[in-house]
Amino acid sequence: MPEAPAKLARTLETLKSVSDRGERIQLLIDIADRFREVPPQIARRPFPEENRVPACESEAYVWGEARPDGALDYHFAVENPQGISAKALAVLLGDTLSGAPPEQVAAVPQDIVYEVFGNELSMGKSMGLMGMVSMVANLARKQLAARGGTAVSS
Amino acid sequence: MSAIESRGYSHPEVLVSTDWVAEHLNDPQVRIIESDEDPLLYATGHIPGAVEVDWTRDLNDPVRRDYLGREGLEALMRRHGISRDTTVVLYGDRNNWWATYAYWVFQLFGHDKAKIMDGGRLKWSNEGRPLTRDVPSYPASDYKAPERDDHRIRAFRDEVLQHVEKKRGPLVDVRSPAEYTGERLHMPEYPNEGALRGGHIPGAANIPWARAVNTDDGTFKTADELRAIYQGEAKVQTDDDVVVYCRIGERSSHTWFVLTHLLGYKKVRNYDGSWTEWGNLVGVPIER
Numbered sequence: 001m002p003e004a005p006a007k008l009a010r011t012l013e014t015l016k017s018v019s020d021r022g023e024r025i026q027l028l029i030d031i032a033d034r035f036r037e038v039p040p041q042i043a044r045r046p047f048p049e050e051n052r053v054p055a056c057e058s059e060a061y062v063w064g065e066a067r068p069d070g071a072l073d074y075h076f077a078v079e080n081p082q083g084i085s086a087k088a089l090a091v092l093l094g095d096t097l098s099g100a101p102p103e104q105v106a107a108v109p110q111d112i113v114y115e116v117f118g119n120e121l122s123m124g125k126s127m128g129l130m131g132m133v134s135m136v137a138n139l140a141r142k143q144l145a146a147r148g149g150t151a152v153s154s
Numbered sequence: 155m156s157a158i159e160s161r162g163y164s165h166p167e168v169l170v171s172t173d174w175v176a177e178h179l180n181d182p183q184v185r186i187i188e189s190d191e192d193p194l195l196y197a198t199g200h201i202p203g204a205v206e207v208d209w210t211r212d213l214n215d216p217v218r219r220d221y222l223g224r225e226g227l228e229a230l231m232r233r234h235g236i237s238r239d240t241t242v243v244l245y246g247d248r249n250n251w252w253a254t255y256a257y258w259v260f261q262l263f264g265h266d267k268a269k270i271m272d273g274g275r276l277k278w279s280n281e282g283r284p285l286t287r288d289v290p291s292y293p294a295s296d297y298k299a300p301e302r303d304d305h306r307i308r309a310f311r312d313e314v315l316q317h318v319e320k321k322r323g324p325l326v327d328v329r330s331p332a333e334y335t336g337e338r339l340h341m342p343e344y345p346n347e348g349a350l351r352g353g354h355i356p357g358a359a360n361i362p363w364a365r366a367v368n369t370d371d372g373t374f375k376t377a378d379e380l381r382a383i384y385q386g387e388a389k390v391q392t393d394d395d396v397v398v399y400c401r402i403g404e405r406s407s408h409t410w411f412v413l414t415h416l417l418g419y420k421k422v423r424n425y426d427g428s429w430t431e432w433g434n435l436v437g438v439p440i441e442r
Contacts, residue, residue: 117193
């Protein structure tokens with residue numbers, strides 16, 4: 001089993017140390033404020049359905065952009081203007097997984113969403129957020145399967 | 155969108171406009187409640203004076219799959235300074251999806267002084283109305299609730315099975331077409347829907363819940379437009395014994411609200427066990 005990407009592990013540790021719900025929410029809102037949409041050189045509207053996160057009610061999209069070393073940069077779009085949690089998770093995943101070894105990213109489990117947001121997520125919300133993690137992991141898997149290919153379409 | 159009173163609803167008094175809410179921000183007889191799907195949203199800013207009711211933390215039993223009981227509701231209402239005479243006005247994200255869910259739970263306890271803000275959070279926000287991060291505090295009330303009464307507006311699995319087998323009335327499945335057909339469970343990369351089987355309860359019509367709202371501003375469609383959908387397409391009539399469901403009963407509470415209050419249906423029950431229960435039950439009939 002590959003190690004968890006180091007930046008992700010550190011971020012989850014930080015979040016774990018914030019036990020007060022209000023403080024955690026504020027921290028996540030601050031993270032969401034840093035959300036930047038996928039750059040136009042990667043994708044423009046209408047975004048392809050193949051990049052859409054399954055089951056995500058916030059209409060999130062994910063792309064991978066290959067680096068020369070084979071690692072990926074992850075880009076996101078969130079079409080629901082009120083999708084604050086989706087934006088927070090997008091920033092967190094983009095910051096901590098971009099550039100990480102794909103074999104590590106491919107092994108990131110979906111249930112990190114509970115470490116990020118706590119256990120009080122509705123079923124629908126958790127499924128959408130887990131779908132984002134799953135989609136990023138799938139991109140890494142495809143990159144691994146491409147054995148050094150440079151383009152990842154979904 | 156036209157004025158609420160001109161849309162032909164059976165019970166227009168259950169809806170209030172954003173204007174009405176703006177005029178009642180300081181009304182001591184009114185308590186504004188935000189209830190969202192996104193747990194971060196209230197903290198990013200809410201209507202001044204609004205309190206938060208979080209569906210997961212506040213309305214559910216923490217252990218059993220069930221809603222809170224009488225004591226739980228009393229504690230919640232007391233904490234927010236709500237009495238039996240207080241008019242609660244609910245609003246939220248996702249076209250009031252979760253606001254109507256909270257509204258439905260309140261009706262299990264007969265708190266009928268309840269309204270929904272038409273258009274929800276998005277309309278308020280798009281109109282440039284004020285939002286604040288200040289969390290209000292109200293003196294505790296002595297709210298006394300009756301025991302929860304499930305039989306009027308809530309359906310359980312055995313009742314639904316009887317409903318199907320005895321052909322007692324129509325069912326409305328308010329999930330997406332992909333969930334209704336069971337396609338989603340079979341698509342690669344899609345998360346499990348929380349059920350072992352995909353499809354729908356036999357005989358159910360498929361009317362996705364959000365068809366009841368206008369996509370531009372989140373307000374409810376007129377009664378004529380709603381009748382065209384539910385009576386014209388789904389063939390569900392006012393006097394029918396209707397059961398609505400989705401995945402866990404949240405989206406279907408929105409449709410329950412539309413049929414019961416906007417179109418005046420006499421008997422509509424929300425099957426909150428919904429697909430996460432039916433799709434896991436051994437031996438029950440399923441259609442695809």
